[in-house]
Amino acid sequence: MPVDFIALANAGVQKLQPYQPGKPIEELERELGITDIVKLASNESPLGPSPRAMSAVRSVLEDIHRYPDGSGFRLKAALAERLGVRAAQITLGNGSNDVLELIARAWLKPGDEAVFSEHAFAVYPLVTLACSARPVAVPAREYGHDLDAMLDAIGERTRIVFVANPNNPTGTWISSSTLDHFLARVPKDVLVVLDEAYFEYVEESAYPDGMTRLAAHPNLVVTRTFSKIYGLSGLRMGYGVSSVDIADVLNRVRQPFNCNSLALAAAEAALDDADYLEYNRNLNTTGLAQVAEGLEQLNLEYIPSVGNFIAFDCGREAMPVYEALLREGVIVRPIAGYGMPNHLRVSIGLPEENERFLEALARVLG
Numbered sequence: 371m372p373v374d375f376i377a378l379a380n381a382g383v384q385k386l387q388p389y390q391p392g393k394p395i396e397e398l399e400r401e402l403g404i405t406d407i408v409k410l411a412s413n414e415s416p417l418g419p420s421p422r423a424m425s426a427v428r429s430v431l432e433d434i435h436r437y438p439d440g441s442g443f444r445l446k447a448a449l450a451e452r453l454g455v456r457a458a459q460i461t462l463g464n465g466s467n468d469v470l471e472l473i474a475r476a477w478l479k480p481g482d483e484a485v486f487s488e489h490a491f492a493v494y495p496l497v498t499l500a501c502s503a504r505p506v507a508v509p510a511r512e513y514g515h516d517l518d519a520m521l522d523a524i525g526e527r528t529r530i531v532f533v534a535n536p537n538n539p540t541g542t543w544i545s546s547s548t549l550d551h552f553l554a555r556v557p558k559d560v561l562v563v564l565d566e567a568y569f570e571y572v573e574e575s576a577y578p579d580g581m582t583r584l585a586a587h588p589n590l591v592v593t594r595t596f597s598k599i600y601g602l603s604g605l606r607m608g609y610g611v612s613s614v615d616i617a618d619v620l621n622r623v624r625q626p627f628n629c630n631s632l633a634l635a636a637a638e639a640a641l642d643d644a645d646y647l648e649y650n651r652n653l654n655t656t657g658l659a660q661v662a663e664g665l666e667q668l669n670l671e672y673i674p675s676v677g678n679f680i681a682f683d684c685g686r687e688a689m690p691v692y693e694a695l696l697r698e699g700v701i702v703r704p705i706a707g708y709g710m711p712n713h714l715r716v717s718i719g720l721p722e723e724n725e726r727f728l729e730a731l732a733r734v735l736g
């Protein structure tokens with residue numbers, strides 16, 4: 371009898387579905403033999419990386435035979451100054467997903483619970499199950515987080531609440547007053563992970579900055595990333611900011627060299643490239659309006675978004691629409707795995723990419 375290694379895996383791991391990433395351009399080229407593909411599937415920057423980040427990478431290339439600075443001293447110092455926090459409050463991660471996983475590993479044990487919203491980012495149940503803890507998905511309200519229902523879902527065994535603001539894949543967001551009402555009521559021994567992966571895109575005046583809540587809430591961890599507006603998805607660099615004690619714990623479970631030297635240098639340079647950030651934000655705001663208007667013209671309902679993506683309702687099962695778009699050379703993201711089988715999520719691209727998506731969608735829907 372061959373040994374069943376799946377049955378021997380940790381209980382939570384056996385229930386895990388692997389994360390479904392957006393289809394890579396090369397894969398579609400291989401599968402369909404087509405070129406000139408537009409990828410609007412992973413909320414990446416359509417601009418390419420910041421020239422400053424690229425030149426920083428070039429300048430450290432000749433040192434890659436050395437281990438990176440495991441403390442991330444320079445990047446942490448730059449972030450601390452930018453964010454008005456102490457370097458000791460920062461945890462650097464191999465993408466902010468790494469930080470999410472560190473938090474789960476440090477505080478969740480089998481039988482514990484982590485609370486998050488229905489339609490929220492797929493990594494929350496993933497890291498929870500990987501620790502054999504119990505994911506508690508709370509029904510959403512109009513696709514957004516229902517923070518009052520999430521408060522009600524917190525029980526004896528709850529160790530972590532994940533809040534995505536804005537949320538991916540829905541693009542919904544929580545206002546300052548709603549967040550503050552929530553933070554004031556979460557038990558003080560439950561960690562609140564406020565995932566602000568799209569923070570820099572949001573232009574709403576009532577949108578809260580999680581960093582300004584840290585002093586009042588020692589149980590809060592705010593996570594951000596260089597993968598989205600900073601255009602460094604491929605290098606993997608994200609961070610968490612928290613109380614010094616939480617950061618201390620995270621830095622104990624973190625691998626000594628979880629962030630590579632190219633990513634550290636690129637992130638430090640990208641942080642200084644205010645022009646890139648500003649240009650990217652404006653491009654996104656214009657693109658959001660362009661795509662929203664195009665969807666309206668096609669009589670498709672969409673969820674108003676403050677991120678760099680929009681989820682829209684195909685009015686029927688979305689998978690065939692997704693596949694037909696692939697044949698048009700346009701990659702978007704099916705989100706049936708998020709409980710939204712009729713929706714697709716499209717990332718905002720360059721104006722001509724958005725246009726190509728809208729034209730292809732019009733043809734596909736006939």
Ligand SMILES: *Cc1c(COP(=O)(O)O)cnc(C)c1O
Nearest residue numbers: 465466467491538567595597608
């Ligand atoms: C993209 C994204 C992240 C960031 O992932 P990285 O690991 O930093 O690339 C985190 N949270 C949400 C909700 C996201 O959409």
